Amino acid sequence: MDVSNRHLLDEAVVTTKLDAVIDWGREASLWPFVFGTACCAIEFMATAASRYDISRFGAEVLRFSPRHADLLIVAGTISYKQAPILKQIWDQMPEPKWCVAIGACASTGGFYDNYTTLQGIDEIIPVDVYVAGCPPRPEAILDAVMDIQRQLKREEKFALRNQEFKGRLDDL
Amino acid sequence: MISKSLDLKEDILYQTVQNAKEKEGFILLLDITCIDNLHKAHPSSSRFELVYILRHRDFLETRIYKVALMQESIQSISRLFESADWAEREVYDQYGIIFKGHKNLKRLLNHMEFKGHPLRKDYEITKGQICTYSQDLMDEMIPLLKERELELQKDNLMVVNLGPSHPASHGTIRTLAALDGETIVAAASEIGYLHRGFEKSCENHNYNQIIPYTDRLNYCSAIMNNIAFAKTVEEMLDVTLPDRGIFIRVLVGELSRIIDHLVCLSAGLLDMGAQTNYWYLFNPRNDAYDFLSKLTGARLTNSYMRIGGMTHDLYEGWESDLKTVLEKIDFGITESLKMIVGNRIYNDRITDVSPVSKKEAIGYGFTGPNLRASGVAFDLRFSNPYYFYDNFEFDMVVGSVGDTYDRMMVRFDEMNESMKIIRQAMTQMPGGEFNISDKSIIMPSKESIYGGIEGMMNQFKLVIDGVKVPEGEHYSSYEAANGELGFYIVSDGSGTPYKVKVRPPSFYHLAAYPKIIEKYQVADAIMTLGSLNIIAGEMDR
Numbered sequence: 001m002d003v004s005n006r007h008l009l010d011e012a013v014v015t016t017k018l019d020a021v022i023d024w025g026r027e028a029s030l031w032p033f034v035f036g037t038a039c040c041a042i043e044f045m046a047t048a049a050s051r052y053d054i055s056r057f058g059a060e061v062l063r064f065s066p067r068h069a070d071l072l073i074v075a076g077t078i079s080y081k082q083a084p085i086l087k088q089i090w091d092q093m094p095e096p097k098w099c100v101a102i103g104a105c106a107s108t109g110g111f112y113d114n115y116t117t118l119q120g121i122d123e124i125i126p127v128d129v130y131v132a133g134c135p136p137r138p139e140a141i142l143d144a145v146m147d148i149q150r151q152l153k154r155e156e157k158f159a160l161r162n163q164e165f166k167g168r169l170d171d172l
Numbered sequence: 173m174i175s176k177s178l179d180l181k182e183d184i185l186y187q188t189v190q191n192a193k194e195k196e197g198f199i200l201l202l203d204i205t206c207i208d209n210l211h212k213a214h215p216s217s218s219r220f221e222l223v224y225i226l227r228h229r230d231f232l233e234t235r236i237y238k239v240a241l242m243q244e245s246i247q248s249i250s251r252l253f254e255s256a257d258w259a260e261r262e263v264y265d266q267y268g269i270i271f272k273g274h275k276n277l278k279r280l281l282n283h284m285e286f287k288g289h290p291l292r293k294d295y296e297i298t299k300g301q302i303c304t305y306s307q308d309l310m311d312e313m314i315p316l317l318k319e320r321e322l323e324l325q326k327d328n329l330m331v332v333n334l335g336p337s338h339p340a341s342h343g344t345i346r347t348l349a350a351l352d353g354e355t356i357v358a359a360a361s362e363i364g365y366l367h368r369g370f371e372k373s374c375e376n377h378n379y380n381q382i383i384p385y386t387d388r389l390n391y392c393s394a395i396m397n398n399i400a401f402a403k404t405v406e407e408m409l410d411v412t413l414p415d416r417g418i419f420i421r422v423l424v425g426e427l428s429r430i431i432d433h434l435v436c437l438s439a440g441l442l443d444m445g446a447q448t449n450y451w452y453l454f455n456p457r458n459d460a461y462d463f464l465s466k467l468t469g470a471r472l473t474n475s476y477m478r479i480g481g482m483t484h485d486l487y488e489g490w491e492s493d494l495k496t497v498l499e500k501i502d503f504g505i506t507e508s509l510k511m512i513v514g515n516r517i518y519n520d521r522i523t524d525v526s527p528v529s530k531k532e533a534i535g536y537g538f539t540g541p542n543l544r545a546s547g548v549a550f551d552l553r554f555s556n557p558y559y560f561y562d563n564f565e566f567d568m569v570v571g572s573v574g575d576t577y578d579r580m581m582v583r584f585d586e587m588n589e590s591m592k593i594i595r596q597a598m599t600q601m602p603g604g605e606f607n608i609s610d611k612s613i614i615m616p617s618k619e620s621i622y623g624g625i626e627g628m629m630n631q632f633k634l635v636i637d638g639v640k641v642p643e644g645e646h647y648s649s650y651e652a653a654n655g656e657l658g659f660y661i662v663s664d665g666s667g668t669p670y671k672v673k674v675r676p677p678s679f680y681h682l683a684a685y686p687k688i689i690e691k692y693q694v695a696d697a698i699m700t701l702g703s704l705n706i707i708a709g710e711m712d713r
Contacts, residue, residue: 035337037344037366038709039391039472042435046461049454064339080303081283082344082365085336105368111384114297114369115290116282135472168302 026070026096027149028058033069033093035086037076040103040135044075052138059145066092071148072125075135077105078118087169090125095160098152100144101127104134124167173556175647177236185239186247189224193252198226198235200534201253202649204260205673206267207662210293212670218242220269223660224249225647225675229534231555236647245270248277255537258683266291266371276312281364281712290372297372306336309348312360317350320358324350329357332694336365340443340698343708347686347697354693359686363679366708374672378638379405379479382672387473389674389710392435393428393653395464397710398477400650403558404659405479405639408646409613417481417606418559423597424464424476426590427494430501431460432653432705433541433583440580440702441512444521449508456504459497466493479639480614481607491598498591505587522576526688526700533574536687537680540655542704545582546574552651566592576696579703613639638667647675654678654705678704678711 036044047054054060063069066089078086090099101121104110107130109119121127128151129144155161180188192198202225209216218240226235239246248271250256260271261280268289271277279286283303288295313331322329330351335341344365350358370389374382386401387394399421406413413421438453461471467487468474476482512518528538533546543550551568553561569585571578607614611630620627643665649658655677662671681704689697 034339038368039388041343042391043472045435045439046454046458049458050451051455051458062339077366077368079365079367080300081306081367082336083303084305085344085365089337112368112373114372115295115300116367116369117300119300137471169304 023153023155026152029061030057030059030071030098030145030148031061031063031069032059032071032073032145033063033066033089035072035074035076035089037078037082038105040075040106043135043138044073044102044141047138047141052142054142054145057142057145057149066090067094069093070097071145072097072099073102073141074099074106074121075102077110077112078121079116080118081116083118083124083169086121087124087167096152096155097161098128098148099125100129100131100148102131102141102144103136104132107132110134122167124169126162126165126167173232173234173649175234175236177238177645180237180239182239182241182246185222185224185237186249186252188237189226189249190252192226192235192237197229198233199229200227200231201225201249201255201259201537202227202234202656202658203660203673203675204256204263205660206263206269206291207671208267208291208293213664216240220244220267222246222263222269223645223673225658225660231550234647234649241269244268245272247272248274250274253537254532254535255680255683258679259537262679265289268292276315278311279364281367283364290369297369297376307362309346309360309362313348313350313358316358316360322350322357327352334694334697336362340701342439342701342706345682345701345706345708345711347689349689349694349697351694354695356689356692356694356697359689359697361682361686363682363708364712366712368709368713370674370713371672374669376668378667379641379669380634380639382669383477383479384473384475387475389676389713390432390652390654390657390678390707391472391709392707393432394473395424395428395468395476396432396650396652397657398475399425400648400652400657401659402477402479403650404646404648404661405641407648408641408644408661408663409479409639411480411608411610411613413481413608414605415560415602416485416604417608419597419601420482420486420606421477422559422561422564423494423594423601424467426593426597427460427464427497429590429653430587431457433587434460434501434504436702436705437508437580437583440699440705441508443698443702444518446512446518449511452504452508452511456497456501459500463490463493463497478607478614480610485606494594494598498594501587502591505584509584519577521695522580522699522703524573525576525696526692528574528684528688530574532684532688536684538655538684539677539680540651540653541569541582541586542574542579542655542677542681544569545571545578547572552649552656556649558650564593564596566590576699576703583705640665640667641669649675652677654681654707654710657710674710674713676710676713678706678708682706682711 101107207221220241222239224237265279334347336344336346346362386397434457438450441449468476566589616627641663658675660673664670
């Protein structure tokens with residue numbers, strides 16, 4: 001090949017920012033860990049099934065080990081009893097990682113304003129996207145995934161996220 | 173169904189229950205609960221009353237024993253009934269009643285750092301307590317190993333956690349298993365991860381406000397919980413729905429049963445790697461949800477029922493929509509069965525895995541498809557035919573040995589029976605009113621609320637005060653998708669229940685789970701859990 005042929009190089013080489021390349025890769029290969037506890041998890045099953053098909057958005061590789069995942073999807077009520085487990089799973093996930101709170105319970109405790117329910121998972125872990133609904137429709141869950149894809153484009157690539165976050169279980 | 177309530181002195185309870193079981197034939201312990209009389213308008217002599225609900229072996233009679241407690245302790249009946257083990261632990265956890273002679277009386281639903289007993293009337297509803305660690309469950313595992321004359325080190329056993337966050341645990345259920353190679357030699361389960369305080373919330377809301385909470389008990393068949401709750405309250409009010417209302421309830425109830433079984437089977441088959449079946453069974457479920465969202469406005473948590481009827485009538489053109497849904501369900505089931513019936517992999521995986529005999533199943537407190545899989549012909553739709561179930565032509569599906577195969581196949585066949593009922597209900601659907609006409613129970617029409625002072629006041633009183641239910645206590649049960657779903661409601665005459673206790677079928681199924689997976693492999697345990705269809709929402713409440 002004649003390397004001095006500048007015209008040929010123009011076609012073979014694209015100059016861009018490193019950030020943009022990494023973004024492009026991350027965007028279409030989110031690996032979610034689904035922390036499904038209740039009704040919302042059933043709707044997540046529907047999101048993964050063929051009609052709504054989460055793989056259209058590149059997020060169908062569901063990982064059941066937090067160490068393989070970069071998107072935590074919390075689908076369902078989190079009780080105080082469950083909180084340390086959720087916290088441990090979040091801590092086990094490698095950076096960079098994102099978190100989606102699906103449904104009223106995970107976002108705010110929902111209508112379970114009582115002695116057993118954590119009033120929103122943002123009391124213990126940082127949340128990037130909240131999804132309203134009890135449970136939200138599969139379309140809303142897909143919208144949350146797309147929202148994460150939009151958000152991750154704005155990240156500084158090698159910076160650690162959520163370093164300032166202090167939850168109720170962090171101070172212990 | 174004949175139901176008899178008897179008051180007992182605490183010192184003769186054990187003897188009476190033993191006699192009822194051994195001489196009179198009350199072999200199925202349905203539930204144990206407690207009433208805290210602290211806030212009653214006419215306080216009785218004792219603060220706590222225990223309630224034991226038993227069922228006769230011919231399934232035609234229910235016996236309720238009520239015991240007024242002088243002290244906060246009583247003799248345990250866990251030696252008589254296996255199902256009393258967890259039931260008593262729950263009462264201890266929620267009310268602080270000590271059961272003397274119980275082997276392992278510790279908290280069940282709340283976490284170990286929890287102080288106080290939340291269902292006592294003097295416990296504030298919003299007082300949450302932070303939990304910082306999960307218990308290791310070795311306090312249960314070590315005695316289990318000792319009983320089996322095993323030692324962790326000497327016998328080279330490995331202890332693993334199945335759950336609480338595990339893809340095949342279908343929710344958050346934790347089982348600690350001691351393994352010898354791949355074989356489970358001892359197991360202990362922990363629940364309560366989805367305990368959301370349903371029963372405490374009920375004491376804080378009026379009857380119609382509770383309906384959305386009941387949706388979230390068994391969220392795979394939300395409407396059935398609505399119906400069971402509304403039916404119990406209607407029995408207390410002594411009202412009966414018009415025929416059309418009853419037919420609509422049968423119709424959507426049976427459709428919910430199909431949806432529940434579809435979720436159970438598709439997830440169960442997915443666990444064993446049969447992913448194609450998952451698509452075939454999950455897609456018609458989506459079609460059924462399209463029908464339900466058109467009818468009720470929601471896919472999953474419908475809140476369609478009200479005390480005394482339902483929110484609105486069927487929409488115009490529902491017949492053709494429902495017909496299409498049934499055809500699609502039929503197609504899904506047929507295609508799925510084509511792939512698994514006679515399939516060597518399927519049969520070898522689940523035949524003779526974790527069988528439960530008739531006697532064991534009743535001892536554990538099994539009901540519904542899991543009990544019928546063991547060969548016990550008990551279905552409330554037959555033994556206690558409410559809602560014209562005796563006029564519909566359908567069969568009870570009964571298994572033989574109660575293994576995982578039977579539990580799955582009973583569900584496959586039950587879907588066909590439910591479709592038969594729906595088709596009959598569709599052709600026989602009567603016209604006329606669907607709600608009762610009593611203005612003190614059911615909301616007036618929108619026109620009269622906005623069009624006149626009388627309708628507006630009527631609506632205002634119903635919203636603010638709620639439906640006033642006469643003072644008394646009542647237990648009523650309903651054949652839900654997972655088994656006998658019962659509600660024990662105590663009313664003080666106001667619009668808010670004094671106490672509501674759910675008799676959740678899944679609770680008793682899971683209590684048996686660590687016992688029936690013993691001697692089988694880890695992979696079998698996953699299939700057994702799938703076939704029992706544990707729904708954490710109704711189990712933990």
